[in-house]
Amino acid sequence: MPTIQVALDVPVARLFDYDAPQATEQDVGCRVLVPFGTRLKTGILWAIATEPGCDPAQLRPIQALWRDVPALSATDLALLKFCSAYYHYPLGTTVLHALPPGLRRTKGWTPPRRTGASVLAQDSDNPPLPLALNTEQLQALRGILQVTDRFRCHLLHGITGSGKTAVYLALIQALLAQGKSVLVLVPEINLTPQLEQHFQQHLPQTTLLSLHSGLGEKERVTRWLAAQEGSARVILGTRLAVFCPMPQLGLIVVDEEHETSYKQQEGLRYSARDVAIMRAQQGQIPIVLGSATPSLETWLNAQRGRYHQHSLTQRAIAGATLPRMRLIDTRRTALQQSLSTPLLEALQTQLSQGAQSLVFINRRGYAPLLRCQQCGWSCPCTHCSTRMVVHLRTNQMRCHHCGRSRPIPVHCPDCGSVQLDTLGDGTQKVEDQLRWHFPHARILRLDSDTLSSPTQWREARAAIQQRTVDILVGTQMLAKGHDFPHLTLVAALGGDQALYSTDFRAAERLFSQLMQVAGRAGRSHLAGEVLIQTEFPEHPLFDFLMRQDYDGFAQYELNQRRLSGFPPYMHQAILRAHSKRPERLETFMAQAHAKALALAPKPPLTLFDPVNALLHRRAGDYRMQLLLQSPRRQNLQEFLGLWEKTLTASTLRSVHWVLDVDPVEL
């Protein structure tokens, strides 16, 4: 009587045995419905056990074995197993979370009834748009296509506007011609409609689907299945798509590989870029990481020859040049609130020429702070150790960490004073200032408050493209990959806090963000200009930025990291724990620390003391963390494996914890 091992979504790092007389080897990777305690749970049939782990008479029978959708393949399961081991996260939870939610339900899958057009967008009537590649693009293409039957990791380092997408498309065409499928990862959901349309124009005969969390539950499963069955040959998706089964997968592309949105920040804290590399390695296929400002991890790997580097140094559109860069020293220039005179003059010139401008500020809301002039009260969030942000449009104070809101107070609740001031700038305040200075200009604000749906994005993009907008005000949402051909002036404000941040990655992010946002200017034949307001013009970062010298910046920053012993020269992991009960949390962390010491970590592993998280309290939860690091990944991984077991054994009720391997935020 066959016993099966089932992976279940429970926080325990083991498989569960069940009795399943009907199961065969072919069913490994199928979904099963099993009794668990008093409930029913959906799991994945992980293996047929040769010998049951317990008395067969005690095994409970499964409730159902679903063969309604294809089983996950051995390759798919191997990738999930690797992820579970590498991120020290329970196998069952890893496996179930990789599935689209529609396949995690405790019922079988019923395909939706098709009405009207098929989701499988395909347009075989139109001929493909031709791709014209320049010499550098062709060189990169040939270099990558040299070896396609083995694992190779390529870095496509191309300046903004250099036409990385055209190289991806030519690669996809070549791989499709070999009968392979291609997975393309993008950092942000809002980029998918634009890219999808662009890709489809060049690949009219190919079924291309996007996969992201914005899709309805049924739609997501339908697309997942189309990839798994091989009918969708190109999948364009956000980080969750990295787990999508694709039997003929021949190439993975990770666009904007440096983006931190590839890292999941809860549950299984995986980096989709790193998982994609593991997947390419397991499948023995090439992977291309594309960026104008690669992460320093990737850059170092390329410098050391582990990754094959291909560079695009020219803008792809003939005649398009890199924008002129100018720093505005805010200590020496008159500021009218947040805007300097040179900046206002530049905007005025643009307006009189009918040209489009972008004002970039990386903070949404009206102002980051409301402060009582009398007593200094500044509207703390009642559930987080942070202050609430002023949102004047909705007359709210809003917490950007837990989402709580309250009306903007008229009096200070502490001293009763009515003298409440707003401090600092957010997108709304800058928008108001611009409206005051340029009452006739058509101004559009773009941040996550105004762009919460793909429809809003589509409308905004149409308005920008049809030139019914003169000045755009926006956050980093605008910096990523968007192509605005009429934009010729970019002004960046308020990036200075990154220069004195405690996060060692802040400078890298600011550089990358400013390079990206600067890259929005002058992408067509119109020359672009970039103005950056700063209080620290002498900071080396700006030197490299003015010359748009990524290589120089990377060299400089890597040197700093090496000297201070930070990643990528160091591999890190953080134990993150949270609880509503601070005393329990402290006990757990002290025990975790003691257990780590008892394991006698072998040098060069360094163990730090448990500390409060930077945001100690979020949404009512107290948060603490403990950092470990080692210059040798293997050393760290071995220790984490041992430590994780003792942590699992000593988990306290009401304390939740997770290991964050290769954290990107502290």
Ligand SMILES: [Zn+2]
């Ligand atoms: Zn007060």
Ligand SMILES: [Zn+2]
């Ligand atoms: Zn809050």
